Amino acid sequence: MELSQYLDAEGIILDDEIIGKLEGFAVLLHEWNQVHNLTGARSVAAIYDNIVDSLYPLAFIKIPKTLLDVGTGAGFPGLVLAIALPETEVVLAEPLKKRVSFLKYATMDLGLKNVKVEAKRVESVEHEAFDMISSRAVTNTKLLLDLTSRISDEHTEYLFYKGSRVFDEIAQVEGQMSYDIIQKNQRNYLYIKNET
Numbered sequence: 001m002e003l004s005q006y007l008d009a010e011g012i013i014l015d016d017e018i019i020g021k022l023e024g025f026a027v028l029l030h031e032w033n034q035v036h037n038l039t040g041a042r043s044v045a046a047i048y049d050n051i052v053d054s055l056y057p058l059a060f061i062k063i064p065k066t067l068l069d070v071g072t073g074a075g076f077p078g079l080v081l082a083i084a085l086p087e088t089e090v091v092l093a094e095p096l097k098k099r100v101s102f103l104k105y106a107t108m109d110l111g112l113k114n115v116k117v118e119a120k121r122v123e124s125v126e127h128e129a130f131d132m133i134s135s136r137a138v139t140n141t142k143l144l145l146d147l148t149s150r151i152s153d154e155h156t157e158y159l160f161y162k163g164s165r166v167f168d169e170i171a172q173v174e175g176q177m178s179y180d181i182i183q184k185n186q187r188n189y190l191y192i193k194n195e196t
């Protein structure tokens with residue numbers, strides 16, 4: 001199946017140029033993964049599933065001008081969001097060397113002008129407050145909020161890709177912020193919003 005069919009099935013509408021770049025990313029990741037073992041998504045089809053998972057929130061988020069993705073790994077969701085949002089300045093914080101090499105190579109090869117790869121833990125990232133901070137499969141919600149407190153402010157929104165533990169995790173921060181949990185199959189997207 002083509003990537004466009006995966007996207008159509010979820011109602012994700014993107015320009016052909018962006019879909020071409022996403023396909024290019026999938027080919028690159030598939031090649032690198034055979035040698036460097038970057039992700040558990042071993043087939044192109046599995047990579048397409050991860051692309052759809054990364055992009056699904058475009059249907060409900062406010063598009064940010066600046067986005068930080070914490071622990072991007074092999075590109076999910078930060079690099080994929082950066083491809084789909086060329087007007088958004090995207091910072092990818094990832095400390096693991098071989099994943100950083102891939103992220104930098106893919107950024108260059110795909111000609112992405114809006115991406116900066118920070119080869120460090122998020123605790124060391126220096127930046128003004130981001131409009132949005134995303135993360136998938138890195139750590140729990142409370143710790144993510146704590147680790148990014150220096151680079152966020154009252155306008156920052158958060159998009160965390162969670163599983164079933166989201167309900168326990170949100171109980172730890174409840175009362176502090178307004179949020180939605182958008183469920184899709186096994187995925188719970190935690191969208192912590194700024195209502196101003």
Ligand SMILES: C[S@@+](CC[C@H](N)C(=O)[O-])C[C@H]1O[C@@H](n2cnc3c(N)ncnc32)[C@H](O)[C@@H]1O
Nearest residue numbers: 071072073076093094095096121122136137138
């Ligand atoms: C399980 S992987 C998830 C990768 C990707 N987000 C995904 O969902 O496929 C977790 C990633 O978080 C990175 N990581 C762990 N602690 C981090 C930190 N403090 N700051 C930034 N990245 C971190 C790891 O190096 C690893 O690549």
